[in-house]
Amino acid sequence: MTTVLLVDDQALLRMGLRMVIDAEPDLDVVGEASDGAVAVDQVAALAPDVVLMDIRMPGMDGIEATRLLAQDHPSTRVLVLTTFDVDEYAFAALRAGASGFLVKSARPEELVDAIRTVATGSSVVAPRVVRRMLDLFAAHLPSGAAAPPSGAVSPALRALTPRELDVLRCVAEGLSNAEIAERLVLSMTTVKTHVGNMLAKLGLRDRVQAVILAYECGLTGR
CATH class of the missing domain: 3.40.50.2300 (Response regulator)
Structure with missing residues (x-):
């Protein structure tokens, strides 16, 4: 119940x-x-x-x-x-x-x-909807830490492995697990493992918060 x-x-x-x-x-x-x-x-x-x-x-x-x-x-x-x-x-x-x-x-x-x-x-909340909300209201809300230089990784994301960082980028684009698996040539089980590890390392509750953090860290190319 x-x-x-x-x-x-x-x-x-x-x-x-x-x-x-x-x-x-x-x-x-x-x-x-x-x-x-x-x-x-x-x-x-x-x-x-x-x-x-x-x-x-x-x-x-x-x-x-x-x-x-x-x-x-x-x-x-x-x-x-x-x-x-x-x-x-x-x-x-x-x-x-x-x-x-x-x-x-x-x-x-x-x-x-x-x-x-x-x-x-x-x-x-579909990740694509979150991205649309972020794009619409970013100019009116606190932007968080400044985006890192091109090619650099925000300090908030340094706990992630390179593959977990790739997965976070895909999540921030609104890709489903199946779409991530296709893009990164991984199995669905591996993608689910990477998503779970990524959320745990960053102390996030769900994919919505992952999208927001990626945006604030400049990972989405805003």
């Missing part, structure tokens, strides 16, 4: 989400919150597997709540709810530690599939 906490300042929306989620035999809504501060308290008390997090709420917004949850409750995954598929605030939530984002107009089956995917430790 995957447990879910709903966080949105609109009671009607929470009711609709609860109806959709509780209709699934493997999903269970264990609580609700109308703002970020209450959400943080609820996670501490209930330890849900997944939080469906609205962004724009009175008091503590979803971005700050996501940052606190990623810091203090890393086993709880945050799935951001956003009105638009490319939203500056949604991108900020990904930077804060969210595992992905879902548009509020998504179909019920997309919602429950996204919750299940996030609960397994994966991301529901």
Whole structure:
């Protein structure tokens, strides 16, 4: 059973989400919150597997709540709810530690599939979408460390082997494991191993964060 906490300042929306989620035999809504501060308290008390997090709420917004949850409750995954598929605030939530984002107009089956995917430790944001968000909002957000000189490797990435660095570049381009295997002439099992090692060495939760780090380190050729 995957447990879910709903966080949105609109009671009607929470009711609709609860109806959709509780209709699934493997999903269970264990609580609700109308703002970020209450959400943080609820996670501490209930330890849900997944939080469906609205962004724009009175008091503590979803971005700050996501940052606190990623810091203090890393086993709880945050799935951001956003009105638009490319939203500056949604991108900020990904930077804060969210595992992905879902548009509020998504179909019920997309919602429950996204919750299940996030609960397994994966991301529901396609890397290509993350890259589009990065390109769109890079000029308005902190850029992180300056890009290294051509041919050099950022200090943040020096723990990686050359092959793991190649895999990170491919992930940053939005390639799937199958596409990475084809490009680098590797087996799928080897690619999965390299991706796992790369994430572990860099202390990243998922591929979304890998794309963001690659972008900030100048690995994507922005």
